[in-house]
Amino acid sequence: MDIREIARRAKVSTATVSRAINRVPTVDPQLAKRVWKVVDELGYYPNTQARALVLGRSRIFGLIVSEITNPFFPEIVQTFENLAVENNYEILVTSTVHDPKRMESSVRRMIERRVDGVAILTFGMEETLIEHLRFRKVPLVFIDVGPDVPGIANIRINYQNGIRQAVQHLAALRHTRIAFIAGPLHLKSALARREAFKVSMTEIGLSPELIVVGDHRMEGGMSALIELESLSNRPTAVLCSNDMTAIGVMREAYDHNIRIPDDLSVVGFDDIRMAEFTIPPLTTVQMSQHELAKIAFRALLNEVECEPSSQQHHKYELITSLVLRRSTALAPAGGHATTHLKANRATGSRKIPAAGSRS
Amino acid sequence: MDIREIARRAKVSTATVSRAINRVPTVDPQLAKRVWKVVDELGYYPNTQARALVLGRSRIFGLIVSEITNPFFPEIVQTFENLAVENNYEILVTSTVHDPKRMESSVRRMIERRVDGVAILTFGMEETLIEHLRFRKVPLVFIDVGPDVPGIANIRINYQNGIRQAVQHLAALRHTRIAFIAGPLHLKSALARREAFKVSMTEIGLSPELIVVGDHRMEGGMSALIELESLSNRPTAVLCSNDMTAIGVMREAYDHNIRIPDDLSVVGFDDIRMAEFTIPPLTTVQMSQHELAKIAFRALLNEVECEPSSQQHHKYELITSLVLRRSTALAPAGGHATTHLKANRATGSRKIPAAGSRS
DNA sequence: GGCGTGGCAGCAAACGTTTTCTACAACCGC
DNA sequence: GCGGTTGTAGAAAACGTTTGCTGCCACGCC
CATH class of the missing domain: 3.40.50.2300 (Response regulator)
Structure with missing residues (x-):
């Protein structure tokens, strides 16, 4: 079931369906209503990969952690997910489990899925792997460390x-x-x-x-x-x-x-x-795992959704007590x-x- | 950077590049080598969403858990991820945190991302939500409970x-x-x-x-x-x-x-x-969380990759001791x-x- | 009444792949 | 030597969206 099916049934073009679904204000309210009705009746959900393809944005954030089984991380993942849901993002979580092979596979998977940004909350990621991401201009967020250039945010921990x-x-x-x-x-x-x-x-x-x-x-x-x-x-x-x-x-x-x-x-x-x-x-x-996740997400969102021209190189710091x-x-x-x-x-x-x- | 760029540089068609990348055996070894070389030099990674679009398979499994912060689940997620990596799948993990709204959003996200199957390792998921997935013929795996029809595997726990x-x-x-x-x-x-x-x-x-x-x-x-x-x-x-x-x-x-x-x-x-x-x-x-994850993954893989005709309605059981x-x-x-x-x-x-x- | 303009719907191209089908070349057998 | 067969590469359609552009219609202004 695709947008064309909806178009047919609502007797409009696919363009109109797309616009109605995306709440583009120039579409006639009556037509929009007709579209929504059909969408609802058929239980249609847009195909995000088609959308991602044309938009060039996947609305997926990568989250690389050391080991999800270490209780420190699930809290972060949960908070991160909450924020993602709020902002209509998906998260792709991978554990490196301290294994260079897995780190490599983590990065490869992130790139293949064309994530819009990656929060690297693991330590000891190899420089050359990070280079892969930087090369593709994927916005990154690091804990503690990381190259000091725009597009890459570092969360300093005190x-x-x-x-x-x-x-x-x-x-x-x-x-x-x-x-x-x-x-x-x-x-x-x-x-x-x-x-x-x-x-x-x-x-x-x-x-x-x-x-x-x-x-x-x-x-x-x-x-x-x-x-x-x-x-x-x-x-x-x-x-x-x-x-x-x-x-x-x-x-x-x-x-x-x-x-x-x-x-x-x-x-x-x-x-x-x-x-x-x-x-x-x-x-x-x-x-605070909660704070950490919030900072990481905010930083990522900032990098992705704001003008790269603004070059605002925010300093993020997390205090401990x-x-x-x-x-x-x-x-x-x-x-x-x-x-x-x-x-x-x-x-x-x-x-x-x-x-x-x-x- | 896309497959056409590779094609241009290797002086072959995109079809050949695609075949070379996917190790289709009918492609001339020499051409294939040329393609691989360019792929390597340029650091090209295929765009999985484009691939998913044409293949009709995303190679993503959904994993719905109650709360990732409950230490019971991270172990499952980890094992599930390990198996996914081995089999070239991605996993999309969501927590329902016992919130009906979040359950709904979980299911919606799974559908929108066109996952190839979902393991529902949370309890108390509403029947109507599950119907959404079944309606789209998404293979499902349940713990304990779930409709007794082909395409849906139940893991009975003793x-x-x-x-x-x-x-x-x-x-x-x-x-x-x-x-x-x-x-x-x-x-x-x-x-x-x-x-x-x-x-x-x-x-x-x-x-x-x-x-x-x-x-x-x-x-x-x-x-x-x-x-x-x-x-x-x-x-x-x-x-x-x-x-x-x-x-x-x-x-x-x-x-x-x-x-x-x-x-x-x-x-x-x-x-x-x-x-x-x-x-x-x-x-x-x-x-055993490890066993549980293994069973769930196997069941899902079985549903997705085997002939639906085989109708093998496996009984999965997990014993406790x-x-x-x-x-x-x-x-x-x-x-x-x-x-x-x-x-x-x-x-x-x-x-x-x-x-x-x-x- | 004619022309200009604004509002809005639809056509079609594009996104990056895979794969069918076509085409071509080379080789073999008669 | 020619027709047929096999092997392999390429052209192009398709996947499901979004969106720039075109064009139509209606309305308003002179």
């Missing part, structure tokens, strides 16, 4: 602010041995957070020496805690590069009967929704007990194999 | 199996007052789980009377626990309609110093990834203490307002 608050908060609780569990260091965002930690520690006269590397996932938090606990100058507080890491830390601490926050204070980063529901609720640095919950407390008097790693609880999960007779 | 295991597991731990926190009862899936609970309880001679209603979110779990704790015949175990509810329950229990599993056993449903990382790790009924972790234990001797609701910890979260001077 990591320092929130991390300084976190460090000062811990220091105020008399912690001196504060560890940092970094993210994968090939990611600029992870690097930036670690640097912010170093700066903040130095500012208050502590040496930022307890730094181990995680993977921004729960597993990395778990092994990082084991690593930290095996040290002779074990920390009394640990600041994590993201919330997932912090959740892993708390989970591992649970296995070793390390009490949070009594024995060990934990601070996360991101303030994902789950942070409010961990046990104990996680003190963390908020980096500490949210206090209950995973931090006064430093224990003499550091926490030394037997943690021995008090292992049973771990692992078993699965019931069959349908189960009554037991 | 809730009973897993829930029976859960109930029997709790009974084996000498629990007799087992509560159930249901999901929103206008959802068929929530209803089915509750029914499975009732059946399972009855099977072992317990009466399924302790049933309260949640919302499949953490907040609902929290208030449901409060409700249950205010009862005179307070439960010693609670089975939740999904894991988010269970997380809410454990979080609320924490606030009231109800120990899990010592005072209260908790069982979830879904086995989201986070279930392994809660404190304590959550015993739950697994409903209990995963034991550490949120369940022997029932406390005389029920747990009665003072829970009074031993309230401080709650809520505060936010540090400004950049923070040293404290």
